[in-house]
Amino acid sequence: MDEKRSLKPQTRVVEAGFSPGSAMNSVKPPIYMTSTFVFNTAEDGEEFFQAVKEGGARAAKAGMIYSRINNPNLEIFESRLAVFDKAEKAAAFASGMAAIATTIMAMSIPESYMIYAAPLYGGSEVLFESYFPKLGIRCLRIHTGDNVNRDIEEIVEHEGRNPFMLFIETPANPSIEMTDIKSITDLASKLGKKGERPLVAIDNTFLGPIFQQPIEQGVDLVIYSCTKFIGGHSDMVGGATLGKAEDIGRIKSFRSAFGTTMSPFSAWLGTRSLETLDVRMRACAESARKLAEFLADHPAVLKVYYPEHFPRKSHQWKIYQKQCSGPGSLISFDLASKQQCFRFLNNLKVFNLAVSLGSNESLAEHPAAMTHSGVPKEVREKIGVGEGMARLSVGLEHVDDLIEDVKQALEKSQG
Numbered sequence: 001m002d003e004k005r006s007l008k009p010q011t012r013v014v015e016a017g018f019s020p021g022s023a024m025n026s027v028k029p030p031i032y033m034t035s036t037f038v039f040n041t042a043e044d045g046e047e048f049f050q051a052v053k054e055g056g057a058r059a060a061k062a063g064m065i066y067s068r069i070n071n072p073n074l075e076i077f078e079s080r081l082a083v084f085d086k087a088e089k090a091a092a093f094a095s096g097m098a099a100i101a102t103t104i105m106a107m108s109i110p111e112s113y114m115i116y117a118a119p120l121y122g123g124s125e126v127l128f129e130s131y132f133p134k135l136g137i138r139c140l141r142i143h144t145g146d147n148v149n150r151d152i153e154e155i156v157e158h159e160g161r162n163p164f165m166l167f168i169e170t171p172a173n174p175s176i177e178m179t180d181i182k183s184i185t186d187l188a189s190k191l192g193k194k195g196e197r198p199l200v201a202i203d204n205t206f207l208g209p210i211f212q213q214p215i216e217q218g219v220d221l222v223i224y225s226c227t228k229f230i231g232g233h234s235d236m237v238g239g240a241t242l243g244k245a246e247d248i249g250r251i252k253s254f255r256s257a258f259g260t261t262m263s264p265f266s267a268w269l270g271t272r273s274l275e276t277l278d279v280r281m282r283a284c285a286e287s288a289r290k291l292a293e294f295l296a297d298h299p300a301v302l303k304v305y306y307p308e309h310f311p312r313k314s315h316q317w318k319i320y321q322k323q324c325s326g327p328g329s330l331i332s333f334d335l336a337s338k339q340q341c342f343r344f345l346n347n348l349k350v351f352n353l354a355v356s357l358g359s360n361e362s363l364a365e366h367p368a369a370m371t372h373s374g375v376p377k378e379v380r381e382k383i384g385v386g387e388g389m390a391r392l393s394v395g396l397e398h399v400d401d402l403i404e405d406v407k408q409a410l411e412k413s414q415g
């Protein structure tokens with residue numbers, strides 16, 4: 001497939017990893033709903049097992065064994081997902097949390113530790129604070145923002161050794177605060193001169209892979225919840241990790257051992273969704289941009305959190321300009337009180353009142369009472385999640401209807 005490397009991602013994503021000739025000339029891949037695969041000979045079976053054990057190029061050429069280990073739908077989805085990020089390889093998982101947990105467990109080093117910049121997706125914070133410590137994986141927390149590098153260096157100095165991983169999520173949820181990806185990977189390289197270089201892992205769910213491609217900035221492992229934009233229709237749960245072939249090989253061997261593999265049907269849904277990912281994300285962002293402008297001009301709205309509304313000379317604006325090619329479609333904004341915010345949410349007619357994001361239908365929620373209710377109130381205040389904050393995920397409905405819906409709900413919110 002190397003001769004096709006010059007094709008653009010939007011083209012490669014409809015053809016990579018599948019040839020119609022392998023499936024009765026179907027233009028689309030069928031769903032391989034099978035748990036196990038027939039070996040032509042005992043020798044083949046022996047070779048496939050050896051190859052998977054060895055990993056690397058030999059594993060990539062091996063035939064199918066069993067759907068917890070590999071499956072055609074999984075491999076098609078993985079080769080297509082890798083296209084946008086220009087990753088060597090991808091591994092698909094049963095959920096975003098399965099991707100995060102399996103990746104970190106696979107790359108962790110006994111007696112070592114990792115550093116993460118909060119706030120993260122709530123599920124990741126719970127995993128790092130409450131579950132990983134029980135398994136001996138020590139997770140040290142710093143706060144995202146302009147002092148991330150200084151805070152990391154202080155911890156490394158205090159610990160007297162490098163962490164095995166630096167884990168970030170940018171932009172942060174729901175404050176849309178950004179972390180400078182390149183400065184983190186530069187720091188990892190600097191630390192690498194004095195010891196084992198820490199891996200840099202990023203949860204790229206919010207802007208990737210269309211508006212943010214962190215591998216180009218030196219990130220080792222890019223992680224997604226495919227439940228969000230990649231799936232894009234609120235009809236599947238899935239996750240993925242992308243990176244160098246060697247790291248992904250190791251992660252896949254842990255995936256087989258833990259059984260956190262994506263199902264063939266989810267991989268098929270994800271494959272279908274990848275073909276429209278680029279147009280969906282761009283169309284959602286275009287509507288979000290208009291809606292954010294409307295909100296910023298509305299007298300009831302105290303503050304809008306959206307990349308295009310970062311103050312022009314701020315550090316946040318510089319980071320946004322440097323590492324993102326679009327603003328995405330998540331908007332948070334502050335109303336005066338929780339009561340007012342609830343009235344707003346209860347009066348929406350086009351937006352669905354639901355958590356999750358990145359789908360073709362628009363969703364609205366109250367972070368303090370819903371997605372971030374597990375975060376202690378003092379921490380919520382520190383990360384800018386107030387009682388009057390609403391978060392919108394802008395979908396593909398007509399933008400005029402979305403703006404009209406927000407407008408009438410804001411009017412009623414003033415009660």
Ligand SMILES: *Cc1c(COP(=O)(O)O)cnc(C)c1O
Binds near residue numbers: 203205
């Ligand atoms: C949803 C989400 C996750 C978790 O993904 P699941 O598919 O729900 O397991 C992780 N990170 C971010 C940023 C998310 O939005």
